[in-house]
Amino acid sequence: MQQAELYIGVMSGTSLDGIDVVAVDFSKQQPTLIASFNDQFPSELHELLHHIALNKALPISQIGYATTWLSQCYSDAINHMCDCAGFDKKDVQAIGCHGQTVQHHPQPPYPYSIQLNNPSLIAAQTQITTIADFRSKDLAYGGQGAPLVPAFHHALFGKSDETVVVLNIGGIANISILQADTPVSGYDTGPGNILLDSWINHCRQLPMDEDGRWALTGTIIPELLTALRHDDYFTQPAPKSTGREHFNLDWLQSHLNHQEKPEDVQATLLELTAITITEPLQNYPSGELLVCGGGAHNSALMKRLQNQLPNWQVLTTDEKGIHSDYMEAIAFAWLARQCLKGIAIDMPNISGASRASILGGIFQADPIIR
Numbered sequence: 001m002q003q004a005e006l007y008i009g010v011m012s013g014t015s016l017d018g019i020d021v022v023a024v025d026f027s028k029q030q031p032t033l034i035a036s037f038n039d040q041f042p043s044e045l046h047e048l049l050h051h052i053a054l055n056k057a058l059p060i061s062q063i064g065y066a067t068t069w070l071s072q073c074y075s076d077a078i079n080h081m082c083d084c085a086g087f088d089k090k091d092v093q094a095i096g097c098h099g100q101t102v103q104h105h106p107q108p109p110y111p112y113s114i115q116l117n118n119p120s121l122i123a124a125q126t127q128i129t130t131i132a133d134f135r136s137k138d139l140a141y142g143g144q145g146a147p148l149v150p151a152f153h154h155a156l157f158g159k160s161d162e163t164v165v166v167l168n169i170g171g172i173a174n175i176s177i178l179q180a181d182t183p184v185s186g187y188d189t190g191p192g193n194i195l196l197d198s199w200i201n202h203c204r205q206l207p208m209d210e211d212g213r214w215a216l217t218g219t220i221i222p223e224l225l226t227a228l229r230h231d232d233y234f235t236q237p238a239p240k241s242t243g244r245e246h247f248n249l250d251w252l253q254s255h256l257n258h259q260e261k262p263e264d265v266q267a268t269l270l271e272l273t274a275i276t277i278t279e280p281l282q283n284y285p286s287g288e289l290l291v292c293g294g295g296a297h298n299s300a301l302m303k304r305l306q307n308q309l310p311n312w313q314v315l316t317t318d319e320k321g322i323h324s325d326y327m328e329a330i331a332f333a334w335l336a337r338q339c340l341k342g343i344a345i346d347m348p349n350i351s352g353a354s355r356a357s358i359l360g361g362i363f364q365a366d367p368i369i370r
């Protein structure tokens with residue numbers, strides 16, 4: 001029997017909705033999800049991370065404290081998943097842990113992308129080699145450092161004659177364009193769930209607009225939609241990447257006259273999200289749009305995507321055998337594997353980096369003391 005090739009992937013994304021952990025076997029043609037676990041952040045940690053991500057004035061000690069607490073949560077989630085799945089941690093080759101992005105600034109002269117993470121703590125608490133800091137090398141070669149998943153989407157789905165676009169709707173939305181005879185490309189289109197979550201949270205203290213139900217009670221405000229679409233990010237050519245430091249509640253409120261009905265603002269945000277995702281795809285006559293990330297559960301948003309791309313087939317990646325909630329975590333398991341094997345990730349057409357490079361830093365597990 002073929003030996004399993006087990007890796008663990010850990011993702012906590014810009015939505016700040018918690019931690020996804022997966023165990024993946026790469027010994028078969030398609031990665032096989034062996035186990036998964038989703039954990040919420042403790043509410044105090046959630047609030048702290050939110051403050052840091054919004055660049056609110058905080059003593060630096062709070063960043064240290066949040067990093068250790070977060071990494072402890074990652075370790076606990078990994079250990080919990082391994083215990084529940086009942087596999088021996090010695091069989092796991094490595095963990096790929098993205099960390100929590102709190103600032104992403106790929107612009108010169110001093111580009112940086114900050115993910116809170118303590119991979120030494122994770123290696124110590126899990127006794128599994130841990131790989132982290134996946135973005136810095138790409139930034140060092142002049143790339144955006146994001147998005148990284150298009151390389152994985154390519155490895156996963158290959159390229160066919162038909163245009164295939166993989167769309168992740170997380171806090172930020174990003175696309176990967178897979179086309180025969182064309183290098184894989186991909187970039188962040190702009191807001192995914194971030195504005196929808198922020199506005200409903202501000203107005204109704206809810207974490208999300210489930211299935212877009214509140215947005216559906218409102219009416220799109222054309223002037224507001226036009227004003228929001230005027231943001232320079234949307235017309236900027238790729239390579240490009242963005243984050244919460246740009247698209248956030250303050251950004252939205254700077255465009256409001258505060259006479260709007262709140263549900264109309266939500267309807268407008270849903271439309272903005274759908275339009276900015278589909279606009280770049282209007283250049284293709286047809287194709288397959290494979291959606292993953294939490295936004296794939298937003299049925300109102302999914303309907304708008306299909307309406308705006310009438311000649312496309314809009315599906316979730318579940319229909320292609322990859323769990324849409326765990327795509328990013330699976331990608332970090334894959335990135336850990338590529339790093340451990342010393343395989344360079346081909347990013348130039350995606351991030352604008354000057355060369356392909358081996359992404360991630362390795363934090364070794366320690367030998368067993370007898």
Ligand SMILES: Nc1ncnc2c1ncn2[C@@H]1O[C@H](COP(=O)(O)OP(=O)(O)OP(=O)(O)O)[C@@H](O)[C@H]1O
Nearest residue numbers: 013014015170171172193210211293294295297298
């Ligand atoms: N049933 C639902 N209806 C509407 N929205 C939903 C639903 N389920 C999940 N979501 C949205 O998905 C979000 C979480 O998505 P996901 O976990 O993919 O984000 P992330 O990984 O944090 O983001 P990123 O990919 O930007 O790093 C939630 O914050 C919520 O907005």
Ligand SMILES: CC(=O)N[C@H]1[C@@H]2OC[C@@H](O2)[C@@H](O)[C@@H]1O[C@H](C)C(=O)O
Nearest residue numbers: 101104146147148149170172174328
């Ligand atoms: C800097 C950062 O953390 N960016 C995230 C974010 O979330 C979605 C989008 O923006 C993407 O660019 C990226 O995450 C995925 C995992 C990526 O690098 O492909």
